[in-house]
Amino acid sequence: MGYTEYQRQSLINQYELMMLLSDLKEGNDTSEISFDDIKVRLKALREGYTDYYDGEGTPLSDEVSEETQNDVYKLLNMYRFIQSGISKSKQTMPEFYGYDANEQSSHYSFMSFLLNDLNAYSDVKERLEDNLNTHGFDGDRDVWLKRYKELTAKERHDNPGASIDYILTGQKG
Numbered sequence: 565m566g567y568t569e570y571q572r573q574s575l576i577n578q579y580e581l582m583m584l585l586s587d588l589k590e591g592n593d594t595s596e597i598s599f600d601d602i603k604v605r606l607k608a609l610r611e612g613y614t615d616y617y618d619g620e621g622t623p624l625s626d627e628v629s630e631e632t633q634n635d636v637y638k639l640l641n642m643y644r645f646i647q648s649g650i651s652k653s654k655q656t657m658p659e660f661y662g663y664d665a666n667e668q669s670s671h672y673s674f675m676s677f678l679l680n681d682l683n684a685y686s687d688v689k690e691r692l693e694d695n696l697n698t699h700g701f702d703g704d705r706d707v708w709l710k711r712y713k714e715l716t717a718k719e720r721h722d723n724p725g726a727s728i729d730y731i732l733t734g735q736k737g
Contacts, residue, residue: 566614566627567609567617569624572609572610572612572624573624575609576606576609576610576624579602579605579606579609580606582597582602583599583602603681604616604681604682607677607681608677609624610624610625611625611628611673611674611677612624612625612626612627612628613628613633613674613677614627614628614630614633615630615633616677616682625673626670628670628673628674629670632670632671632674633674635671636671636674636675636678638709638712638713639675639705639709640675640678640684640685640688642708642709642712642731643660643685643688643691643692644685644687644688645712645720645724645727645728646658646708646728646731646732647687647688647691648687648724649724649725649727649728650728652724652725652728653724653725653726653727653728653729653732654725654729655728655729655732655733657691658703658704658732659691659695659703660688660691660692660695660705661692661695661698661701661702661703661705662675662692662695662696662697662698663675663696663697663698663702664697664698664699664700664702665697665699666699666700667700672696672697675692675696676696679692679696704732707734708731708732711730711731711734712731715727715730715731
């Protein structure tokens with residue numbers, strides 16, 4: 565669900581006032597809403613992460629499209645799949661690559677938000693730590709992702725080793 569820039573700014577102002585007028589402090593989770601929750605909501609509103617709007621004078625980023633957010637989810641899910649099943653394949657654990665912060669800034673910032681602010685995908689975060697910002701070198705990430713999307717969930721579930729071999733090498737069987 566998208567908001568106009570005015571609506572987003574209004575919500576940001578409300579959350580900032582809520583922080584100022586309440587006894588919310590970092591680490592104090594005794595209120596109905598925690599300080600950390602408000603910080604995450606503010607970042608989601610400022611950065612345009614529509615999946616994390618919570619129904620509810622900082623420059624606002626353009627909203628990040630659903631397509632971009634879905635691209636990031638698919639990539640992280642692929643990495644999770646590879647990491648969890650690599651022992652069943654003939655391959656060794658590859659390097660994982662994020663996005664170029666200059667050329668793919670929406671992808672990069674949304675991935676950073678998921679990993680660093682929401683602490684989501686903690687199981688793959690460590691493998692991405694050094695390569696979150698690829699500085700233009702994406703390895704085989706896009707080729708792997710294309711192959712991952714070609715496989716059905718049933719194929720991945722029924723034969724994870726062969727699926728990972730296909731994702732990483734392009735060879736079936």
